[in-house]
Amino acid sequence: MSSFNPCVTCGACCASFRVSFYWAEGDDAPQGFVPHQLTEQVNSFYRCMQGTNNSAPRCTALQGEIGAAVGCSIYANRPTPCREFDANVDGSNPRCDQARARWGLGPLIPVQEVA
Template identity: 60%
Template sequence: MDDFNPCLDCCICCTHFRISFYWAEADDAPGGFVPAEMTEKLNHNLRCMKGSNQVPRRCSALTGEVGRGVACSIYANRPTPCREFPVYFEDGTPNPKCDELRATIGLPPLPQSPLPRAA
C-alpha cells in the first residue's frame, strides 16, 4: 500500500478542471518551469494548460487512458494548481472531490491513507 498512487489509474481531475496559473510559471519567463508550448494565455496575468480551457477538457500534458493507466508528461514541471490539489488531506483522509470525480468514471472511493501525508 505504501506505493499506492491513485493518480496513476485516474487523472479525472486533468479532464475536469481548467488548470490556470500565474503566467511566470511558464518556462518562457525567467525561472519558469511549465513548458510554455503546452499553455495558452488567458489574460495579462494568467495562463492555463492547453486543453483545459474548453469542454470537453483534457490537459495537454495528460497521457494514457483516464481510469486505466495515465501519467502527466510534465509531472516534475507541472503548474502550481496540480502540485497543490490534495488527493489526501494532512490527516490521511481522502479528498471527497477526488472520490466524487472518480465515481463518474466507475472507480471506487480512495482508501484511507495508511500514514498522514506531509503538506
C-alpha cells in the first residue's frame, strides 16, 4: 500500500512564500546541505532560496507547472522550512490552503490509502 502525495501535483507553497533558513544549512558551511548557489543572503544569519524573496515568489528549485505536476530539483537537500511544511490533509497547516488558494486551487481533502 502507498499513500498519494498531493504535493507532487501542487507546488503552491514553493511559489507563495519566502523560504528562509539559517545560513549554515548551505553546503558551503561545514555539515551544510542546501546548494548555496541556489540561495541568497537575507541578513547575517539567514539565507533564502533564490526566487522566494520577490513580491511574486517562486523557488528556483521548483520544476513543473503549479497545480499539475511539480518536483523539487534539490528535494534530498531542501532546507528545513521545506522539510517541515506539510500538506494540509488533516487541518494542521492552513498555510498550505492559503498557498493553494493563491493559485486558484481548492483545499486538500484527507489522503486515502491506495492499494
